[in-house]
Amino acid sequence: MEKLKLDDFTNYKFLSQIKHGNEKDKFALLVHEIDKKENKYLSNIWVYDENKLKQLTRSDQENYFIWLNDEELLFSSDRDQSDKKNKKDKEIFTQFYKININGGEAKKYFKIDKNVTDIKRINDDKFVFTAIYDKQKENKEENKDEKEEKTFIEIDEIPFWSNGSGYTNKKRNRLYIYDLTKDSYQSISDELTNVSDFSLNDNKEKIVFTSNKYENKMKLTDSLYVYYIKNSELKTIDSGNFSYNYARFLNDDKLIVNATDMKNYGINENGKFYIYDLNNEDIQCITPDFDKSVWNSVGSDVRYGGNSNVGVENNHLYFITTENDSSYINKIDENGNIEKLVENTGSVDGFSIKDRQIYFVGLRDLKLQEIYELKDKKEEQISKFNTFVQEEKKLSKPQKLVIENNDVNIEGFLIKPVDFDENKKYPAILDIHGGPKTVYGNIFYHEMQYWANEGYVVFFCNPRGSDGKGNEFADIRGKYGTIDYEDIMKFTDQILDKYSFIDSEKVGVTGGSYGGFMTNWIIGHTNRFRAAASQRSISNWTSMYSTTDIGYYFTKDQIGETPWSDNDKLWEHSPLKYADKVNTPTLFIHGEKDYRCWVVEGIEMFTALKFHNVESKLCIFKDENHELSRSGKPKSRIDRLRQMTDWFDKYLK
Known part of the structure; x- marks a missing residue:
């Protein structure tokens, strides 16, 4: 055994975005590594199929992905960044590829002329996505008489910058629907609304999203909306009473959300679970005594990229809590009955569920991130991305x-x-x-x-x-x-x-x-x-x-x-x-x-x-x-x- 060195973290692998396909024993994830010489992070898609993990892409530049069907993935990549650098106008776009998990090269599928932050599939021809909308830039393009670049940054709201994103004045994360057959998209949210989270119901007919609309000063409360895709109807469910952690369709008629009114403990107050009945517009708190955070706050410096901390299946919401010094997976039904599914201590960094089959990315004892299969509250490690640390250090x-x-x-x-x-x-x-x-x-x-x-x-x-x-x-x-x-x-x-x-x-x-x-x-x-x-x-x-x-x-x-x-x-x-x-x-x-x-x-x-x-x-x-x-x-x-x-x-x- 040798001593752990200062820069050994550059040899670790970091796991993110674990997602099931349509089959319970098949999932994909992003695996990140460090290129010390080039001073950057590398990201590739891996797939778990037939009880084996295999690397699917090798460009080192993948960002995020979704499943298109049982055999194909859609993903975005920075493979075309070199093309961007060669363009004088530095056009902003997101290129999407599709790839078959059984082999073959990735193929360009479609391109959206925006910085896409998230995307979900509605059907073969339509996708819902969020992307950064820059109102100041849009206004500039409309007024093309201004030929010279401004020598100053214009700021007229707070916050005007954000950690990791730079100046954000009049920039919003907008929600859109993209039509592949027409190669066009339409906006769902307006230019002053910042969308923080969105999700589809099972039959892909409705979108629920949480957002914050502001001008001059950002509010601390959010609004909750449901968008009906077929008739393009936007319905307000709640307009500014809560700060939402997330909202999901429990079934076609009911939403389950975790939210706080911040009245007793301020912005750090733990949220409670509510059911929104879309038919009679009834709102009911189903966990009046619930007092846990619904995220993983167990600190570590061996993560890179994000993982999902919520999922829905069979009229149950699956979610993560932090309790004492560990995080756990739980499930809740529409009556507020909660069951803890993970018993071991440590950190659950994210999970995916399909037909009651759960895989999660976890930190256990002195192990770095690995993938675990969860069955009847028992865990089985199925990956060996970082086992060398315990074996050699x-x-x-x-x-x-x-x-x-x-x-x-x-x-x-x-x-x-x-x-x-x-x-x-x-x-x-x-x-x-x-x-x-x-x-x-x-x-x-x-x-x-x-x-x-x-x-x-x-x-x-x-x-x-x-x-x-x-x-x-x-x-x-x-x-x-x-x-x-x-x-x-x-x-x-x-x-x-x-x-x-x-x-x-x-x-x-x-x-x-x-x-x-x-x-x-x-x-x-x-x-x-x-x-x-x-x-x-x-x-x-x-x-x-x-x-x-x-x-x-x-x-x-x-x-x-x-x-x-x-x-x-x-x-x-x-x-x-x-x-x-x-x-x-x-x-x-x-x-x-x-x-x-x-x-x-x-x-x-x-x-x-x-x-x-x-x-x-x-x-x-x-x-x-x-x-x-x-x-x-x-x-x-x-x-x-x-x-x-x-x-x-x-x-x-």
């Missing part, structure tokens, strides 16, 4: 711990260094998750395992504010830096008291996003840590409010005030206020295009520490956004982890 299994703070149980983990020697003293790193409404679990985390291989103890916990324990536990609105800070410090105290092999004089702290906020907060409230690495952080709630893509509503919701209602409250919870108390050498890491926690947050804190003569460094990663540590360019991810490790080595070893 030294890993350290996290030990779970539970501490009590003010009658609240706080769960956490500790990872010992590999080749652990009980007679030695080791430096340690406290790692704090983002969110704050996410969780750490007992699964593989590359950076933590790497640090364990470099001789560090790594410990981490799920303080109040985290997911998995219901609304009340997750609710830290107006309390940032108080009860959550107390939980983390109490956990740290007990770790150092319990494990004498940790050198208490050589402990570092790091975290990203909310974890970056908490890192900034910690160094202004205690000098117990020898070094810190603050990533994609928040330092000043006033600047966060007015500069980031979510700031104007996230700050008001989470801190409870705006700069005009009570700026003193924002300043009270801002780490920057306490920067003159910092003595801890601190590294700041930010993506240049991180619009979620804009780089100015790191700049403010870095400047404050430099002004007060605290040793510090700021690393701004070019062209990277908030997802730097998870899906940033491979070389950027390598450099980020190297910078952090070198910083801790300098002060802790």
Whole structure:
């Protein structure tokens, strides 16, 4: 067995978009790899058929796919990007191909002159899709008298940019129907409506979609619509009472949705399940006591691409929940009866169901992503994409711990260094998750395992504010830096008291996003840590409010005030206020295009520490956004982890 290296993640495979065909024992998925030399990700379609996994495409540039029939797939690809680059006007289009899973080359099928974000098949001739509509660009093309390019970016709404998408002013994700026989499409939603989710009923006659229409300022509530394809009728089901996680047809006459009115716990409030009867327009909550998040919030840095977390079959909705430190598959009927289908702990990253046959992408123990077959609540691993890690690399299994703070149980983990020697003293790193409404679990985390291989103890916990324990536990609105800070410090105290092999004089702290906020907060409230690495952080709630893509509503919701209602409250919870108390050498890491926690947050804190003569460094990663540590360019991810490790080595070893 050899040590896990810093850049070993470039050899991992990442699995996404697992989808059944029309047969229960047949599915396809995207498999992503890293090309370290070219500094990019490669993506190909694989198929599972006759109990075997086989690679179907080899262009390394596939994006997403759907099944056309039992034997054919439709997929989009960047194979034609070279053609785009050669065109002077840089025409935007999405080229679709079809391919037979039994062999043969992919063939061009049709092209849509838009940036398509999702597509579903209605029948052989029609497809429903979403695509980015740019109103400003459309207006420019209509007014062709303007021959010169503008020297400025025109902004007249908030949010005007989005992490990972850049400037989004007057851009919307619109819903369309494409007619293959006419090679044309028609819009269903208007130019100011942003469609977030859509789905078809079983007989492909109706489309349900959730959307947000806004001008000047985006609302926090959504609208719910049903579109009748045959007569082109658009029916409003709900106009702005809820924030929807998703909506699906339970059958032809009923919708099942998960939604929240945000009245009790704000934007992070867990949704409840509702049934909408389309015949009598009746709305009924079927889970009044349900208090779980319906997504997977178990953190890891070994994922790439997305997976479905919801499906419908036989009048049941199948969905994912995060509970404590794990995520699970469940099913619910129209009466609100819920059954948990997965019993093992870990992370269910996504699943597909057909004729009660479930396959899912999961992270189990110290295994990286693999595909599992679920039968009668028993799991069987059917892939070996990443088994080399367990077979060849030294890993350290996290030990779970539970501490009590003010009658609240706080769960956490500790990872010992590999080749652990009980007679030695080791430096340690406290790692704090983002969110704050996410969780750490007992699964593989590359950076933590790497640090364990470099001789560090790594410990981490799920303080109040985290997911998995219901609304009340997750609710830290107006309390940032108080009860959550107390939980983390109490956990740290007990770790150092319990494990004498940790050198208490050589402990570092790091975290990203909310974890970056908490890192900034910690160094202004205690000098117990020898070094810190603050990533994609928040330092000043006033600047966060007015500069980031979510700031104007996230700050008001989470801190409870705006700069005009009570700026003193924002300043009270801002780490920057306490920067003159910092003595801890601190590294700041930010993506240049991180619009979620804009780089100015790191700049403010870095400047404050430099002004007060605290040793510090700021690393701004070019062209990277908030997802730097998870899906940033491979070389950027390598450099980020190297910078952090070198910083801790300098002060802790």
